[in-house]
Amino acid sequence: MDFYFSLAQLIGVHTLLGLSAYIVLLTGQVSLAQAGFFAVGAYTAGMLTVLAGWHLVPALGASALSGAAVACAVGFPALRVKGLMLVIATLAFGEGVRLFFFNFDYQVAVDGIRLGPLGGEGFRQIRFFPENGWGTGEVMLFMWVFVIAAMALLWWFDRSRYGSVLRAVGEDELAAQSVGINLTAVKVSAMTVGGAIAGVGGGLYAHYTTHIEHSSFNILVATFAIAYPILGGLRNVFGTLLAVIFVQGFLVEGLRFMGDWRNLLFGALIVLAMNLRPSGFLGGRRRA
Amino acid sequence: MLELKALSRHFGGVRAVDGIDLAVAGGQIFGLIGPNGSGKSTTVNVITGLLPPTSGTILFRGEDIGALPTHLRLRAGIARTFQNIRLFGQLSVWQNLWVAQNSAEDRARQGFFARWLGGQGGVREEIARLLEFSGLAHKQDELAANLAFGEQRRLELARALAARPKLLLLDEPAAGMNSEEIAQLRDRILKLRDTGITIVLVEHVMELVMGVTDRIAVLNFGQKIAEGTPAEIQAHPAVRKAYLGGEAA
Incomplete structure (x- = not known):
């Protein structure tokens, strides 16, 4: 059973990552910065629970805020570039964050043991769950409360005028400006909400793995984040969830029995899925 | 309502709009015509802020809006349609x-x-x-x-x-329409004018322009070559020359 709980935890964290890229993608921006916001949230929550002795819930609130603040700051300069240039710029930001944590030391003695991030060795002993006696199932349920909350938030956005405005910007920036939409405000707000969701995801990730390091936030994580909403389609948030289940549940775990052949098949199946459903599992279109 | 003073927009060496002066009074339907490439669409893009002017002033209801971004010009009351339709x-x-x-x-x-x-x-x-x-x-x-x-x-x-909008810029709204649709469009434009909206009509379809406008300005090579009532424009030698070429008229 623990295996399935762990898998559900992984799917939950990756869904948050995917959702953080989903809202940004609605405005037509392909961002590879989501792993960076994820890292900021992970280190923030970890340091608050381990070094400052906070409870995890307020620490996750701080993760959301720090992720949002960094995303908002990245959003403004990122607006000046589009398309491939934006991909490169956000990629550079993500790598910058990773390298920052590669060099980041902040250790404090807690009960006689030195704890905290230690450069390339990473940040060990993020033991909020074991110290408080939470089992794998409880941790999984706790995490899914946040996943469902994030999905509900974005579902609500999609039904509101804000959601239509995001999609309008994603379709045609020139026309959106011409009907009075403030592109800067809309794109930065989407980036900020995405940063908050990625931050919470990172905070949860740090606590269920108990150990994070710079390589947990590499380009592969950023690629996964943007791949989920693309693979799942932008019709609604469930596309992203389906894509995460497909990739993490089926491709990564389900094909484990195939050994070395798995990696080969992994790529081939994604290509196949994209060819069969070019606008994602749930399509790009909303209900007509 | 709208006033352009010595407005220019150059693309490198190309003077797409070259020192245009224009005044559109409130409540008018103002036609902006000219051959292809004469600078009509560029003028609309400069008025709505999609392109910054190279030089010159844009006054809207007496205020200089030249520094406002597009979405704020819309909120001030300037809306437009596009020559090539741009819906979501x-x-x-x-x-x-x-x-x-x-x-x-x-x-x-x-x-x-x-x-x-x-x-x-x-x-x-x-x-x-x-x-x-x-x-x-x-x-x-x-x-x-x-x-x-x-x-x-x-x-x-x-x-x-x-x-x-208080000012509506229509960029070739009749392009690709049949004559029945043009007649309907004409009715709509007149209804809008009657609700107090000032309209700038950029158009090639003369049956529409001549039928609804109060005043017309003619552009050619980025410059205004004539302005007047539809009847005056139809009789204007420079306009006939620009449209028909050579030494016509």
Whole structure:
């Protein structure tokens, strides 16, 4: 059973990552910065629970805020570039964050043991769950409360005028400006909400793995984040969830029995899925 | 209402708009005509702020709007349609109008929360009125991309009206329309003028321009070569020369 709980935890964290890229993608921006916001949230929550002795819930609130603040700051300069240039710029930001944590030391003695991030060795002993006696199932349920909350938030956005405005910007920036939409405000707000969701995801990730390091936030994580909403389609948030289940549940775990052949098949199946459903599992279109 | 003073827009060495002076009085339908490449669309893009002017001044209701970004010019009351239709194809007809409700009046009417995160209530009547005006009420849930060409043109006009404009810039609204559709468009334009909206009509279709405009300016190679009433323009030698070429007239 623990295996399935762990898998559900992984799917939950990756869904948050995917959702953080989903809202940004609605405005037509392909961002590879989501792993960076994820890292900021992970280190923030970890340091608050381990070094400052906070409870995890307020620490996750701080993760959301720090992720949002960094995303908002990245959003403004990122607006000046589009398309491939934006991909490169956000990629550079993500790598910058990773390298920052590669060099980041902040250790404090807690009960006689030195704890905290230690450069390339990473940040060990993020033991909020074991110290408080939470089992794998409880941790999984706790995490899914946040996943469902994030999905509900974005579902609500999609039904509101804000959601239509995001999609309008994603379709045609020139026309959106011409009907009075403030592109800067809309794109930065989407980036900020995405940063908050990625931050919470990172905070949860740090606590269920108990150990994070710079390589947990590499380009592969950023690629996964943007791949989920693309693979799942932008019709609604469930596309992203389906894509995460497909990739993490089926491709990564389900094909484990195939050994070395798995990696080969992994790529081939994604290509196949994209060819069969070019606008994602749930399509790009909303209900007509 | 709208005044352009020595307005220029150059692209490298190309003087797309070269020192135009223009004054559009409130309540008028003002025609802007000229051969292809004479600078009409560039003028519209400069007025709406999509292109910064190289030099010159743009006054709207007496105020210099040259430094305002596009979305603030819209909120000040300048809306437009595009020569090549630019709808939000993956949004429904209804949503296309919903996202365009950005006038100062609409922004003041609802609180921030209701305006951005509220549902579709509260604005239904206004949008229903626009759909009625455009003859699109039965298509409100259709994706904009699935509309026929004429319907798309009507939706784009409705979307511009959703911003409650004081000045409406129509960039070749009759392009690709048959004569029945042009007659309907003509009726709509006249109705809009009667509600007090000032209209600048950029158009090639002379049967429309000559029939509805109060005044016409003619551009050629980025310069204004003539201005006057439709009758004066039709008789103007420089205009005949620009359109027919050579030493005509």
